[in-house]
Amino acid sequence: MATSATLTTTHLSTFRNILDEWHQNRLKTTPTKGFLVPFEELQQSPKKDALKDVIVAFRTRPPLPNEAAEKFHADPDAQDAAETEAAPVEFCSGITVTSAEPGVFFAHVPGMKWSGPTLTHKPYEADLAFGPDIGNEEVYQRTVVANDMLSLVLSGGVGCILAYGQTGSGKTYTMESVEHRVARDLFDQARMVGKRLVLAQGGAEASDTEAGDIFEFNVTFLELLGKHATDLLESTEEVDAQGNPVRTEIAVREDKVGNVRPNLISSVIRTSEELEELINKALSHRRTSATLRNAASSRSHALLTISIKNKLLPYADEGQLILVDLAGSERHEDSKDHDKQRMEEARDNNKSLMNLKECVRAKAKMAAEDGFVHIPWRSNKLTMLLKPIFDIESRQPSRAMIIAHVSPHIQDSVHSTNTLSYAAPFKTIPPKPRGPAPYDAEDPRTWDHAKTVEWLTAQFTAQAMKSRQADYNVRARSAQLAGKKLKPLEPPAPGQLDLGVDVAKICPEGERAKNLGMLYTPQFVQRCLEARVGEAMTVDKLKMVAVEIIGKLFYLILTAKTKKRNEIMKSRKKLVVDDAYGDAPRREEEYDEDEFLEAQIFWGTDWQKTVIAAYEQWKAEGRDWTNVGYPQTVESMMMKFREHKAAEAAKEEVYDEGNPEGKEKEEAV
Numbered sequence: 045m046a047t048s049a050t051l052t053t054t055h056l057s058t059f060r061n062i063l064d065e066w067h068q069n070r071l072k073t074t075p076t077k078g079f080l081v082p083f084e085e086l087q088q089s090p091k092k093d094a095l096k097d098v099i100v101a102f103r104t105r106p107p108l109p110n111e112a113a114e115k116f117h118a119d120p121d122a123q124d125a126a127e128t129e130a131a132p133v134e135f136c137s138g139i140t141v142t143s144a145e146p147g148v149f150f151a152h153v154p155g156m157k158w159s160g161p162t163l164t165h166k167p168y169e170a171d172l173a174f175g176p177d178i179g180n181e182e183v184y185q186r187t188v189v190a191n192d193m194l195s196l197v198l199s200g201g202v203g204c205i206l207a208y209g210q211t212g213s214g215k216t217y218t219m220e221s222v223e224h225r226v227a228r229d230l231f232d233q234a235r236m237v238g239k240r241l242v243l244a245q246g247g248a249e250a251s252d253t254e255a256g257d258i259f260e261f262n263v264t265f266l267e268l269l270g271k272h273a274t275d276l277l278e279s280t281e282e283v284d285a286q287g288n289p290v291r292t293e294i295a296v297r298e299d300k301v302g303n304v305r306p307n308l309i310s311s312v313i314r315t316s317e318e319l320e321e322l323i324n325k326a327l328s329h330r331r332t333s334a335t336l337r338n339a340a341s342s343r344s345h346a347l348l349t350i351s352i353k354n355k356l357l358p359y360a361d362e363g364q365l366i367l368v369d370l371a372g373s374e375r376h377e378d379s380k381d382h383d384k385q386r387m388e389e390a391r392d393n394n395k396s397l398m399n400l401k402e403c404v405r406a407k408a409k410m411a412a413e414d415g416f417v418h419i420p421w422r423s424n425k426l427t428m429l430l431k432p433i434f435d436i437e438s439r440q441p442s443r444a445m446i447i448a449h450v451s452p453h454i455q456d457s458v459h460s461t462n463t464l465s466y467a468a469p470f471k472t473i474p475p476k477p478r479g480p481a482p483y484d485a486e487d488p489r490t491w492d493h494a495k496t497v498e499w500l501t502a503q504f505t506a507q508a509m510k511s512r513q514a515d516y517n518v519r520a521r522s523a524q525l526a527g528k529k530l531k532p533l534e535p536p537a538p539g540q541l542d543l544g545v546d547v548a549k550i551c552p553e554g555e556r557a558k559n560l561g562m563l564y565t566p567q568f569v570q571r572c573l574e575a576r577v578g579e580a581m582t583v584d585k586l587k588m589v590a591v592e593i594i595g596k597l598f599y600l601i602l603t604a605k606t607k608k609r610n611e612i613m614k615s616r617k618k619l620v621v622d623d624a625y626g627d628a629p630r631r632e633e634e635y636d637e638d639e640f641l642e643a644q645i646f647w648g649t650d651w652q653k654t655v656i657a658a659y660e661q662w663k664a665e666g667r668d669w670t671n672v673g674y675p676q677t678v679e680s681m682m683m684k685f686r687e688h689k690a691a692e693a694a695k696e697e698v699y700d701e702g703n704p705e706g707k708e709k710e711e712a713v
């Protein structure tokens with residue numbers, strides 16, 4: 045089967061003309077929009093309230109020297125091949141960035157109608173769009189820094205950055221640059237956060253406070269190749285028949301308490317240089333193998349996880365930064381020449397990417413609507429490894445960012461539309477302002493300032509009463525030992541109880557429980573330490589009390605959300621996946637756009653060839669092509685595609701791990 049890239053290449057000059065015309069017409073009406081804040085002014089801290097739980101960005105790279113000529117070839121059987129064969133294939137853009145923020149990419153999708161070549165210009169929206177002229181530093185600043193990822197993870201939250209896209213589109217280029225920049229900045233940021241914490245505890249500002257004095261950093265690097273997980277930090281001399289290093293397989297499963305902690309080599313890191321060295325070591329171990337698209341293609345998902353423990357607040361949650369360079373999303377066309385093992389890997393990779401899509405979409409939907417949607421993270425090893433991001437029962441704040449990469453070439457446009465339509469639905473609109481929710485004593489999100497202060501005061505009062513009672517018990521016991529008896533403990537006179545903190549400082553005017561619920565645990569603890577008055581509570585005692593109180597508040601919020609989820613579930617009966625995705629745009633009336641595109645990819649240029657052959661036959665027989673012939677032809681191609689998919693799915697079911705019926709079915713087959 046000829047590739048669809050060949051078709052595009054054969055008609056390149058026509059596509060170029062159509063594209064030029066489109067550019068001219070577009071520029072007459074809509075100028076290209078840049079970023080909201082110029083790069084030089086990006087340095088201010090982001091507004092925390094404005095941050096989203098799921099951020100989606102698009103990126104396309106510049107064409108590489110000679111890439112078009114080396115990668116794409118004209119179809120020698122095509123009618124106008126003689127015209128194209130003489131000249132080498134030159135670059136023609138398949139992507140146009142019309143707005144950087146919000147991001148808009150147009151994909152120019154070539155097609156062939158009986159009347160000749162056509163281009164469809166399909167727009168896709170994201171939060172950000174990076175064109176070929178945007179460098180790695182700017183991408184890092186506008187994604188990781190502007191979205192406060194490092195503070196989040198240093199404060200006990202979970203941050204995850206995923207690079208997705210066709211093989212050779214630039215994922216590794218982006219992720220490696222992010223990894224090295226994280227290595228560069230994480231320790232400086234940790235030093236700053238740590239110093240503030242030391243100061244809040246009443247400690248003197250030590251200029252030589254090192255990040256490692258306050259935080260403990262542990263790094264792991266896991267590779268998921270198909271269904272097999274291995275440790276990229278394990279050194280090995282052994283190689284398989286293809287020359288790939290052989291490493292011990294690592295189990296990925298939930299433990300008894302629900303954590304997914306694969307048994308990996310975990311390296312303690314104290315400096316930027318150590319982290320940098322570790323990243324380089326792991327990357328050099330990363331398995332690569334040739335594909336049709338990219339000579340050094342990465343066939344696996346690579347997950348770099350940096351876990352951060354706050355030594356000053358041992359009770360606080362451990363922060364995690366998970367950087368994921370996903371395996372290339374290969375098309376049927378690109379993987380058809382692989383051996384059986386590679387085909388299986390490609391199939392498993394695509395399956396895990398589909399499952400990831402479901403999870404991210406559900407998370408995005410949940411954040412946008414402040415409700416609950418089932419997130420099927422247990423269905424696949426990749427999403428199991430991302431449990432901290434997807435587990436709705438987790439009280440840790442989390443933020444996920446997906447950077448979808450597309451090739452700049454028009455020959456890759458069909459694949460680009462797949463990538464963009466994979467990621468675009470992750471972009472959510474912030475929930476519409478609905479006015480204050482009615483007061484509910486059990487839902488802190490509905491409390492006003494006065495109620496929040498009242499609740500906090502009650503919490504600190506309860507703690508102070510506990511301490512007072514404990515203190516009395518000690519004195520009573522000593523008195524008893526001395527043969528005396530103390531008077532029973534009287535309740536304190538109003539205003540006499542020393543809470544040890546100024547509650548008004550913990551919840552200043554204008555703030556309420558909802559705002560406190562958005563603080564990270566260490567931030568709340570820091571606030572309490574800054575509000576400490578007198579000696580009623582020692583610093584250590586106050587830290588414990590603060591962690592307990594914020595934990596209680598998170599618990600109340602989580603319980604209220606769960607209650608709401610149950611109500612939503614009851615009222616909606618069944619929340620189907622499509623519901624979570626929103627209405628999918630339709631392309632050809634009867635067919636779902638994704639399915640239609642997938643079918644075209646499966647057929648490659650045979651799609652157009654079949655249409656043209658059918659057209660000629662129907663016309664020669666004098667029959668109605670437009671109303672009958674064309675729909676019938678498309679339907680029969682869709683049926684064949686569906687049969688192929690069903691057969692693939694049946695195979696997957698048989699081999700699917702953990703499918704209790706799989707073995708029986710396999711035997712039956």
Ligand SMILES: Nc1ncnc2c1ncn2[C@@H]1O[C@H](COP(=O)(O)OP(=O)(O)OP(=O)(O)O)[C@@H](O)[C@H]1O
Binds near residue numbers: 209213342449
């Ligand atoms: N923004 C960019 N600017 C310049 N060159 C780039 C850019 N992005 C990628 N490249 C180059 O393009 C080539 C392919 O990129 P890369 O290896 O990152 O792709 P990939 O998506 O990770 O592919 P695979 O999934 O096969 O690993 C590399 O030579 C890389 O240096």
